[in-house]
Each structure stands twice: as C-alpha cells, then as structure tokens.
Amino acid sequence: xxxxxxxxxxxxxxxxxxxxxxxxxxxxxxxxxxxxxxxxxxxxxxxxxxxxxxxxxxxxxxxxxxxxxxxxxxxxxxxxxxxxxxxxxxxxxxxxxxxxxxxxxxxxxxxxxxxxxxxxxxxxxxxxxxxxxxxxxxxxxxxxxxxxxxxxxxxxxxxxxxxxxxxxxxxxxxxxxxxxxxxxxxxxxxxxxxxxxxxxxxxxxxxxxxxxx
Amino acid sequence: xxxxxxxxxxxxxxxxxxxxxxxxxxxxxxxxxxxxxxxxxxxxxxxxxxxxxxxxxxxxxxxxxxxxxxxxxxxxxxxxxxxxxxxxxxxxxxxxxxxxxxxxxxxxxxxxxxxxxxxxxxxxxxxxxxxxxxxxxxxxxxxxxxxxxxxxxxxx
Numbered sequence: 001x002x003x004x005x006x007x008x009x010x011x012x013x014x015x016x017x018x019x020x021x022x023x024x025x026x027x028x029x030x031x032x033x034x035x036x037x038x039x040x041x042x043x044x045x046x047x048x049x050x051x052x053x054x055x056x057x058x059x060x061x062x063x064x065x066x067x068x069x070x071x072x073x074x075x076x077x078x079x080x081x082x083x084x085x086x087x088x089x090x091x092x093x094x095x096x097x098x099x100x101x102x103x104x105x106x107x108x109x110x111x112x113x114x115x116x117x118x119x120x121x122x123x124x125x126x127x128x129x130x131x132x133x134x135x136x137x138x139x140x141x142x143x144x145x146x147x148x149x150x151x152x153x154x155x156x157x158x159x160x161x162x163x164x165x166x167x168x169x170x171x172x173x174x175x176x177x178x179x180x181x182x183x184x185x186x187x188x189x190x191x192x193x194x195x196x197x198x199x200x201x202x203x204x205x206x207x208x209x210x211x212x213x
Numbered sequence: 214x215x216x217x218x219x220x221x222x223x224x225x226x227x228x229x230x231x232x233x234x235x236x237x238x239x240x241x242x243x244x245x246x247x248x249x250x251x252x253x254x255x256x257x258x259x260x261x262x263x264x265x266x267x268x269x270x271x272x273x274x275x276x277x278x279x280x281x282x283x284x285x286x287x288x289x290x291x292x293x294x295x296x297x298x299x300x301x302x303x304x305x306x307x308x309x310x311x312x313x314x315x316x317x318x319x320x321x322x323x324x325x326x327x328x329x330x331x332x333x334x335x336x337x338x339x340x341x342x343x344x345x346x347x348x349x350x351x352x353x354x355x356x357x358x359x360x361x362x363x364x365x366x367x368x369x
Contacts, residue, residue, distance in 0.1 A: 086285060087284075174263040174265075174281065174282070175264055176263070176264075176265050179265070198294070199285065202287065203291050203292045204291055205291045205292070206291055209292075211303065212293075212296070212297055213292075213293055213296040
C-alpha cells in the first residue's frame with residue numbers, strides 16, 4: 001500500500017479500513033487534548049452526560065406505556081383485546097392496570113434487565129414470529145410460561161405493587177377468598193400467580209400446568 | 214249453515230280481543246309496566262351470590278347450583294377453572310366438593326380417568342345464583358313436602 005497508488009488504496013478490503021480507523025481513533029483518544037482546557041472538557045462531558053442520560057431515560061420512559069405496547073398488532077389484537085373484558089381494565093372504582101403495570105418491573109435495575117430481555121420481543125416483531133392469530137395461539141403456552149416463571153420468581157411483585165397482603169381486609173372478601181388467602185397467601189405457601197393465572201388474558205392449553213386439569 | 218254467522222262473530226271477537234291485547238298494559242313481574250310492543254329499560258344488574266354454603270337441591274337429580282361467583286372463569290378447550298378446585302386431585306387443597314363420579318362416565322357407562330368430555334362444560338347444568346327476589350312466584354314443592362302433605366304426620 002502506497003500513497004502513490006490510489007487505486008490500490010481503494011482496493012483495500014473494508015475490514016482493514018475499519019481497523020485503520022479504529023487505530024487512528026484510539027491514537028486521538030489516548031493523547032491529552034492540546035486544544036481544550038480541562039475545565040471545558042469536564043463541563044462538556046457533564047453536559048453531554050446529562051443530555052445522553054436524560055435522552056436515554058426519556059426514550060426508556062416512552063416504551064412502558066399502553067400506547068407503545070398496543071402499537072404492535074400482535075399485542076393490540078391478542079392480549080390487549082382480551083384484557084379489555086377483565087376487571088383490571090374496567091371496574092367499579094375506575095382504577096386501571098395497563099400493560100406495564102404488570103409486565104414491566106417498577107424497580108430500575110429490574111426494569112433494565114427486563115428491557116434487555118424484551119429485545120427478543122423486538123426481534124420477534126421484526127421477523128413476524130407471532131404475526132398471525134394462529135402463530136400467536138401456537139406459541140401462547142410458551143409465552144405464558146415465561147410470564148408465570150417471572151411472577152413466580154419475584155413473588156408476584158407486579159401484583160403486589162397494588163395488592164398487598166398487609167392491606168388486604170379479609171373480612172371484606174367472600175368466604176372462599178378469605179379462607180384461601182389466609183391459608184395460602186398469609187403463610188407464604190403460595191404466591192398470587194399460583195392461583196390467579198388467566199385473570200387478565202385468556203389461558204393457553206393448560207394441560208400439565210400445576211393446579212390445572 | 215246456521216253456525217256460519219256465529220263463527221264469523223267469534224272470529225271478529227277473537228280478532229279484536231287479540232289486537233286490544235297488544236295495546237294493553239300487561240303488568241307482570243318481569244316486564245314491569247312496559248307495553249308488550251315496546252322494549253323497556255334494562256333491569257339493573259344484581260349481585261352474585263358469593264358464599265361457600267351449599268344450597269339445598271329441590272330434587273335429588275338437580276344439578277347443584279353454584280353458591281359462589283364465577284365471573285371470568287374460563288371453561289374452554291384450553292382449560293377449566295372450575296376443575297382447579299373441584300377436580301379430584303385438587304379437593305385436598307381447595308376443600309371444595311369433588312365433581313360427581315357420574316361425570317367420569319362416558320355415555321356407555323364406562324368410567325374414565327378424568328371428567329368425561331360430555332360433562333366438561335360445567336355451566337351447561339350448574340349455574341351461579343343472583344341475589345334477587347324472584348319476580349315470578351314459584352309454587353314448586355319438593356317431594357318431602359308433598360308426602361308430608363298427603364298424610365299429616367308424615368310417612369317415609
């Protein structure tokens with residue numbers, strides 16, 4: 001490779017060119033700045049940090065919304081339309097639990113972990129893994145099992161964001177519910193999802209699922 | 214041919230009677246005072262009976278009524294919420310009555326390992342109850358009352 005032979009330079013393979021750029025960039029980055037003062041660099045770094053971090057969080061906050069979730073027809077036509085008929089969507093007191101209330105952890109680190117998992121859902125959307133009702137129904141058990149496992153692992157945390165055993169007045173419950181909650185919930189023998197599967201969406205084929213026939 | 218005018222009169226009378234019936238305000242427990250050719254306002258929804266206490270059957274063959282609320286319970290090809298408590302293996306945890314042994318029989322009287330498909334859809338026979346005063350009186354009496362009535366002092 002020589003500067004006198006531009007044709008040869010342009011024939012260079014692209015991986016080699018990228019590598020050349022990386023080496024050049026590294027050389028710039030590792031040398032102290034000879035143009036900007038330290039204060040300018042620190043201030044610029046701070047401002048850029050605020051902008052990037054704020055931008056990241058703002059973008060992040062846009063995603064866990066009902067509007068965003070139902071932007072894809074996979075969600076809108078299947079699980080969201082099912083939610084609409086349930087008590088978590090419409091009820092006497094007018095409180096609504098929308099998609100992220102149950103499916104996105106509220107705690108930041110858990111939320112980021114869930115968001116990283118959700119990148120697979122973006123993949124699924126782009127490649128049409130469940131882009132028809134039939135495909136969705138076929139994979140419904142697998143998808144449901146993921147969510148049940150998540151709820152089981154975090155002790156139904158998303159349920160407990162609103163429903164807590166401490167604030168539960170069992171005297172206001174039906175005798176059936178009162179007995180079951182005292183026996184299984186208050187003793188920590190079971191967690192919410194063990195009994196309350198399918199309260200917000202239709203159930204998949206439940207054969208083999210514990211507690212179901 | 215003497216009957217002919219009579220028949221005609223009868224036809225006219227019955228025709229007028231039937232047309233006036235339409236316009237008449239029939240007050241029955243179910244309809245209220247809404248005329249028969251109009252649709253009245255929808256009745257308010259009534260609360261579901263939601264207890265754990267069995268209701269007495271009116272006759273031995275009666276499918277027991279459901280004493281608790283079953284709103285949102287899925288019963289379809291994918292699953293049966295009722296069986297989460299009433300299936301044989303689930304009654305230990307739930308303390309609910311087990312589905313009758315007759316429900317394990319197919320139509321040839323063969324016993325199956327689990328609930329027979331023809332008995333799978335619980336709400337075809339078993340129904341929840343609303344807390345209401347019956348709008349139409351029912352003078353049904355059960356067999357025990359009937360036998361007691363026939364011979365004062367009772368007979369078994």
